[in-house]
Each structure stands twice: as structure tokens, then as C-alpha cells.
Amino acid sequence: MPSSNRFIAAIQKTGFPTNLATGFLAVIIFVIGDGIEAVWITNYLSSDEVGFAVSQASMIVTSYGVVVAIAAFLSGALCDAIGCRRVMLIGLVSFLVCDALFISVGLPSHNLPLLLLFYGLRGFGYPMFAYGFLTWTMIVTPPARQSSVSGWFWFAFSLGMQLLGSYLSSLLLPHIGHIPTLWLGWVLAAVGGTIGMLFLRLHPSSAQTRGKSVAESVGSAVSVLWRYPKVSIGGIVKVINLSGQYGMQAYYVVYLHKVYGMPESQAILEFSIFGFVAILGDVFWGVIGDKLGWRNTLQWFATPITAAALAYIYLIPIVAGPNFFLIALGTSAVGIGLSAHVPTTPLITAHAHGETGNALAILNLGAGLGAFVGPAIVTLLMGDETTASGYLWVAMALAGIYVISFFLCFALKLPGNARILDTFSDEDADEQKEAVTA
Template sequence: MNQGLLGKVGMDPKMALGYLGVMIFMIGEGLELGWLSSYLIDSGLTVQQSALLFSVYGFAVAIAAWLSGVLAEILGARRAMIWGVALFTAGTLVFLTAGIPTMNLGIMIPTYALRGLGYPLFAYSFLVWLTYYAPQEKLGTAVGWFWVSFAAGLNVLGAYYSSFALPYLGEIRTLWSALIFTVLGAAVGIFLNKEDKSSNSKKRFETKADALKYIAKGITIAFEKPKVGIGGIVRTINTAGAYGIVVFMPVYMMEIGFTRTEWLQIYGALWTSNVIFNLIFGIVGDKLGWRNTVMWFGGVGCGITFAGLYYVPYFMGANYWATTAIAIAFGACLAAYVPLSALIPSLAPGNRGAAMSILNLGAGLSTFIGPVIVGAFIGSVGVVGIIWIFTGLHIVSALLMKFVTLPKDSLDIEVKTYKAAQ
């Protein structure tokens, strides 16, 4: 009966525990995103120093995200996920015991970066596993469920958990509680999830040199198949603004008149919408075309709604419901980039892991590029200038998608899938 219910909503029962494990793990990763920057600034760091911390963290995420695709194929997805848990745990322990108490950037930057190496290896290795397991005609829905789990933990449940935990636990104990979620998520996603040997992502290599050559494939494929490289750029733009706002938007919103709790709830509403629409746009992409979904709902939609994040509270003041509504709209449009996770590996069916490495690199780079843009330009162009930079980037991503077309045989699959649904 449970299998029937899961099947009706497009989720494979064999991978359900994997989705659940990713969601729980990402609560631990994301519980501080909506408030850590403002806490560090209140504790003595400047906005630029906070941006530097998040930028280096984002660079570490980018490296781990790039490696996750090929490492999942070299080591196997499970082993790569275990490495992710270990790195996250080690980084968290040192960051909280030696970094935060001293506010010493020399300790905080490398240890927070070590923490950032962990979650891409855990989450994106599972995504590679999923692209091997799910059938082509249902791949958009399958990755939609992945991004539902990912965003639900990272941006929704983490934010809402913090809004309730901070008044009772304080900042430091709330950060410590992250380890509870990551360990529990790892137990569910790695050890309870039953592996299907027929869809194992692990490749066999004759020598270590062959394995290293395949790691390099995670970069060279972007040049061998330029459409894969363009997809990686679009994925970078996708969430660059979303990661950039965590550096400056909490301070801006509180200057407007919102409380920290209200901001966290608005931020949580943004990502709650994103979770719901991750699945919706995964299904829409399977029916109406992956490229068109990303181009119009993603690029153009985000360009409009991201600007609204600034102008709605600017003109209406600390209007909780109006600001929540535009945040919900932006979160929905962010989800329209989800079909990239089906489109890009389909451009390289013989090297899905390498293609996913480019996509994952883009996802990781967004956590780096977003804070870098804020740190580099906020002093000269202010908050409104930063808003327009990210708005422009979303429009550029829509234009780039004009060039990301599937080969004819893959297009036939999309057409048949669409006709079958009528």
C-alpha cells in the first residue's frame, strides 16, 4: 500500500529512504544560513569579512560538488557519501570549539570551508546514484524529488527549526545541534537505504591512472560537449542570488523594520515554496520540455521576482505578508531550474557522472559567486545595485538556455512522454 502511494506521487519506493536521509542531513547543514552572517557581524565581523567567510566556504562547496559526480563513480555513491559525513563532522567540531569562540578568521575560514566540503559529497553523490537508477522518461520527476528533499532540509526545515531553537538554545547550541541531524540523516540515507546493484554508479578502472583520467573528465567534458558547459553556467546563476542574499538581506530586512524571527519565517516561506515547486517543475519539465521550463519559468521568472525582493519592502515597508508573497514567488521560480538535472546528464548518456560533475560544480560555484559579488560590489553600488546584478544574471541564464538543445533521439523521448500524458 505504501509502495502504491509513493508510486502515485512519482517517488520510487526503493529510493524513498535516500530522499529522507538527504532531507534530514541538509537540516543540519542549513540551520544557520538565515542568521549566521548577522550573528557574526553583531559579534564583531564586518560585512566584507562575513562575505569572505561565506565565499571561501562556497569555493570549498564548489570543489566538492565538482568532485562528487566523478567520485561517486570511482568510489561508489555510498562510500562518497560516507566521506561527506566525515568531512562535515570534522569541520563542525573545530569551527565550533576553536573558531567561533575566538572570532579568529584564520581558524574560522578553513574549518568552515572543511564543513562545506562535506554536504556536496553526501547529497550530490546520491543525486548521481539517482540518475543511474531512474528511467529516462521519469528522470525529471526523480530529480524533482531529490531537490524537494534537498531544499526542504537545507532551506525550509533548517530555517524554521532555527526560528524556534534560537530563543531557547542560543546561537552556539543551535549550531551544535546540527550534528544530530547530519548523523541521523547519514544513518537513514546510507545504511538503511537498500542499494540496487543493477543501478550502482561505481565504474571499474584498470589502473589508478585511468581513475585520475576520469576525474579530469569532470572538467574536459564541458569542452567536449559545450552544451554541458553552458548548463553548468546556468546552474551557477540559478542559486547565486539565493546564496548572496544570506550575506546582506538579513541586515537590510532588519533595517526596514522586520525582526529576526520574521525574516527567518519569510526566508523559510521562500524555500517552502521552492520545495513544493521543485516537484511541480520536475513534472512540468517532463511534459512541456526541460529547456523551455528552465528558460521561461526559471530565468525570466527569477529575474522579475528577485527584483521584487528589494522593491516590495522598499515601497511597502515592513509588510510581512506582501514580502512573504514575493519571497514565495521567487522560491517557486528558482525551482524551475530543476530540469537541468535531467537535461544535462542526458546530453552525455555515456558519462553521466562527469556531466553531473559540471552541473554540481555550477551548484557549488553559486555558493561561492553569490557572496563574492556581494563582498565585491556592495560597498560601491549598495543593496539596490546588488539586486540588479543578480536580476541581470537570471536574464542572461534565460538567453543561454536557447543554446542548450537535446539531440533528436532524446527529443523523441520527451515528445513521446508528453503525448502519453495527454
């Protein structure tokens, strides 16, 4: 066997869909550009250069989260009506327009309403593009491989959004400043989006619809919440999953920089370590989820690890000061815990009785709401931004929501207490499996 074939075979054993590699590359490049400012935008907006308070800066980020939540829901719901390719195109165009307005008009104006508007509308970008791609991959992937493929999607997403974006920022900010870094992000998003659109032109299934109108698709995606209540519970778990990440992004660089004096570029680098661990974890937990069980992985690994890690990263600077290594241990643990949530995707779709698009609309809505709930917790609970005690309730609330998630997971057992979809053993489970596969 040629060495190239052996390499491909080895990669496929990890569950990596080699036929989707170009699509994953497009997602990576796009989300680097879309999220290049994610971990430092609160600190920048609350700096002397821009002049807002931390609470006002987190309000701007929260407005972004509101739009992300709406766009995330629509990214799944609209795929049935207009096709995944058009959904992704909407995300690409809307981001490029609104990001350009944010950089060229909003920031120079120092006007809070304009920043709320333009930064908020940027939120249509990555959910429509990246989650639209996720929805398509779940539609074309057999159930037995969905956790692994989901893991590779979140690997690509985390690699771009959490690792490469923050690492690139840590390198560029000291040398070229904030505004040029934002423009570089715009260029990267344009490049990644173009690659994605060209790739999907080779796959007619990405443009297929189910013959539903937009209203029918959205209505069906909403009604799945009460038609299959476990999908609703799974959606809440997904909200919590992403809330910790976005909440940490909204406060932690500010916490390290303003309270403990850690340089901004070094504090951002802590997020690069978090991102590196998370992307490895996305692949690892995707495979483990298919072996140990989707709910088992979520309940007994993801939720307790994340809760403990989020409490640790707040407490360790109080105990040891701005010790880079000890803080990095904590951000690494957060990456492990958050990446262990990967099996949430197949678990939610399994409870939707074959309505994959509707289930993923709720999943995407949950992911989008996380971008709202996390910063909202920071906005509501932030105290004195110059003292550690001012961040206490923010940190404890972000850790505490994963305790809630742990108990919610008891309700997400599959029929027959199956570990994954393909291990149903009773007659009812077989019927559901056939429905999901159809």
C-alpha cells in the first residue's frame, strides 16, 4: 500500500471524513477571521483608547451574543427551506459587511449605540457559516459516525476560533495594534468563506431543500421543543456548554490584566493554550463518545471537569499570583472539559426521531445562546473591576451552571439506556433508529 494511502487510512481510523477536509479548512480560516478579537475585545473596549467601562464593553459583547443566538437557530432551521449552501453564504456576506462597518465606522465614532449595532450584527457571521456546515455534515453522516464527525467539526472550529485566532492576536497586537489586527481578520474571513463556497459547489446535496417554506421550516424547528422534550433539555445543556467559554472570554483577560498586571499579550496566550488542548480534546472525546456512550461522556466527564476548572482559574491567581504555568493548567482543564461536550450533537439528534435539521436548529440555538448567556452573566454580576472580589460571583456562576448541566443529563438517557444510537436493543429503539437513519 502506498504511504499516502496508509496515511489516509490512519486518519480515517480517527473518524476524520477525508472527503470533507476542504470544508473543514474553510471553517478554520473563516472562524480565525471572525473571532480574532474574541478574547481581547472587552479589554480593548474598556481601555483608555476607547474609553468604555467593563460593564459597557461586556454589554457590546452581549449584543453580539443575542444576534449569534438568533443566527445559530436560523442556521439549522433554514437549511430545510433554502439549503445549507445558501445559509452559509448569508453568514459570509453579512459578516463581511457588518465587520467592515464595525471597524471603519463604529470604533472611530466611540458611540455606544453604533457599536452595539455593528458589533451585534457581526453575529450573523460564524453561526450561519460554520453551523450551516455542521448541519450539512450531520445530514450526510451515518449515525454511528456522528460523534466522531462532530468531534472533527469542533476540532476545526476550536482550532480557528480558540487557538489560532488568539495566538495570532498575541503575536500581532504588540506590533501592529488592534485595528490592523481586526482588518486582517476580515481578510481571513473572506478567504475562508470563498474556499467554503467553492467547495460546496462540488456537493449538490448542500443546496438541497425539503420543499418547505421558510415559515414551515422555522415553525417545525420551534415545535420540536415540545414534541420531543428531551431535545429541549439537550438544548439547555448546549447553552451551558458554550456559556462557560464565552463568559470566560468576556472576563478572564480583563481579570488577569487589570487585577494582577499580567501583560495583555500574555493573558491572551493563556487562551491559546486552552484552545490547543480543546482541539485535541474535540477529536479524542468524539471517538470516546462513540465508545463509552454519548450521555456518559457528557455527564461524567464534561460537566464536572468544566465546573472544577472554571472555579480553579479564578482562585489560582489569588493563591499564587499571575503565575503563567499554574493558570495554564487551569485553562487546559477548561479545554478538556468543554471539548468533552462533543457528543451533545449526536445525543440531541438521537432524541429528535429523525428530524436532524430541527434538532440541529435547537443545538445551534443553544450554542448561540451560550455566546449571549456567558457575557450576560459577566455584565450582570461584575463588581469592582480592579479587585479580585469584583469577579467572584461571575466566576462562581459560570462554574455553577455546569452542576445544573450534570443533573439535566440524567434526563437524556436513550431508549433501552443505549450508549449510542447503534446500540439500541429493544423494539422501540429499533424503530427510532430506522426513523433517524431515513
